[in-house]
Amino acid sequence: xxxxxxxxxxxxxxxxxxxxxxxxxxxxxxxxxxxxxxxxxxxxxxxxxxxxxxxxxxxxxxxxxxxxxxxxxxxxxxxxxxxxxxxxxxxxxxxxxxxxxxxxxxxxxxxxxxxxxxx
Amino acid sequence: xxxxxxxxxxxxxxxxxxxxxxxxxxxxxxxxxxxxxxxxxxxxxxxxxxxxxxxxxxxxxxxxxxxxxxxxxxxxxxxxxxxxxxxxxxxxxxxxxxxxxxxxxxxxxx
Numbered sequence: 442x443x444x445x446x447x448x449x450x451x452x453x454x455x456x457x458x459x460x461x462x463x464x465x466x467x468x469x470x471x472x473x474x475x476x477x478x479x480x481x482x483x484x485x486x487x488x489x490x491x492x493x494x495x496x497x498x499x500x501x502x503x504x505x506x507x508x509x510x511x512x513x514x515x516x517x518x519x520x521x522x523x524x525x526x527x528x529x530x531x532x533x534x535x536x537x538x539x540x541x542x543x544x545x546x547x548x549x550x551x552x553x554x555x556x557x558x559x560x
Numbered sequence: 561x562x563x564x565x566x567x568x569x570x571x572x573x574x575x576x577x578x579x580x581x582x583x584x585x586x587x588x589x590x591x592x593x594x595x596x597x598x599x600x601x602x603x604x605x606x607x608x609x610x611x612x613x614x615x616x617x618x619x620x621x622x623x624x625x626x627x628x629x630x631x632x633x634x635x636x637x638x639x640x641x642x643x644x645x646x647x648x649x650x651x652x653x654x655x656x657x658x659x660x661x662x663x664x665x666x667x668x669x670x
Contacts, residue, residue, distance in 0.1 A: 489659035546595035
């Protein structure tokens, strides 16, 4: 069974860069599929941040593209999110996900990690 | 950008009743790219339906999806107590490649 686990700081300061990692078990980030990050502000809906394929190609939400980098670490079987210039509006629960066998949907989700932006 | 509009915002029903949730796209979409999720408080979303009408693994058959072009529905044939949650529809677009979510429908106990 595919399992995803996010890790990273729970608190970042305004203007800082957020770095999160998603550890993957039960699947290989270097074999196939697309790996995404999704966030959810407190009490709000879901916002897709971006994705990376096993091949290294990335797609980003145009609204965040200038601040986002998603990368793979094949040796550790994990992928990462880097989001620069953090503001209070970036306070959210961040989820790592993987698409399903038929693609175009997010079949596997981590439990999520809450990131608060505050000085 | 294709915008997804979900209705109603909140749906109040009783266990045993039938629930019909709507998701409307601002432009016609490929049904293969439309999915539905369930989210309970404090939990990650769970994929229910992919390709507009295909149940994901381990999803009970009381959940069904349908629709085409711009209008899609999620139907729960007979509500169980554990079905009261927030439901999101999702579209994968190709220009640019990205996922878009609706704002959600909260299904609450009447």
